[in-house]
Amino acid sequence: xxxxxxxxxxxxxASLLLAACPAAVPIPNVNDEPVSTPSGKHLSASQVxxxxxxxxxxxxxxxxxxxxxxxxxxxxxxEHTAVVDIPYSAAKYSILxxxxxxxEASGGNIHRNYNGWVQNxxxxxxxxISRMGG
Numbered sequence: 660x661x662x663x664x665x666x667x668x669x670x671x672x673a674s675l676l677l678a679a680c681p682a683a684v685p686i687p688n689v690n691d692e693p694v695s696t697p698s699g700k701h702l703s704a705s706q707v708x709x710x711x712x713x714x715x716x717x718x719x720x721x722x723x724x725x726x727x728x729x730x731x732x733x734x735x736x737x738e739h740t741a742v743v744d745i746p747y748s749a750a751k752y753s754i755l756x757x758x759x760x761x762x763e764a765s766g767g768n769i770h771r772n773y774n775g776w777v778q779n780x781x782x783x784x785x786x787x788i789s790r791m792g793g
Contacts (some may be wrong), residue, residue: 683768696792714783
């Protein structure tokens with residue numbers, strides 16, 4: 660009986676440890692997200708750039724120019740770093756994984772927190788585009 664209880668406790672403890680470990684998930688990219696506003700107003704590429712810059716910096720991303728129609732976003736959280744390329748135009752934008760540090764990126768997978776950071780950035784860009792197109 661003691662052995663069964665001990666085994667059950669060990670299995671439960673191992674399960675908790677595995678659940679607490681960060682799981683690797685597929686690296687998400689936002690590809691060719693259309694620039695659309697609630698009013699149907701068309702924005703210029705410059706306005707889309709501004710929306711991306713404002714959205715990113717509001718979330719702690721460092722957004723820098725990386726050539727015509729391209730921005731680079733870098734997020735440093737604790738000891739983790741994520742870098743994304745953000746090509747944009749008046750019609751669309753993308754958020755593409757470039758590199759990372761201490762996010763266990765391997766074989767097309769990455770630490771699950773990265774997904775939330777990219778989803779938050781995409782959501783904030785959409786909100787900023789909507790606000791501009793008011």
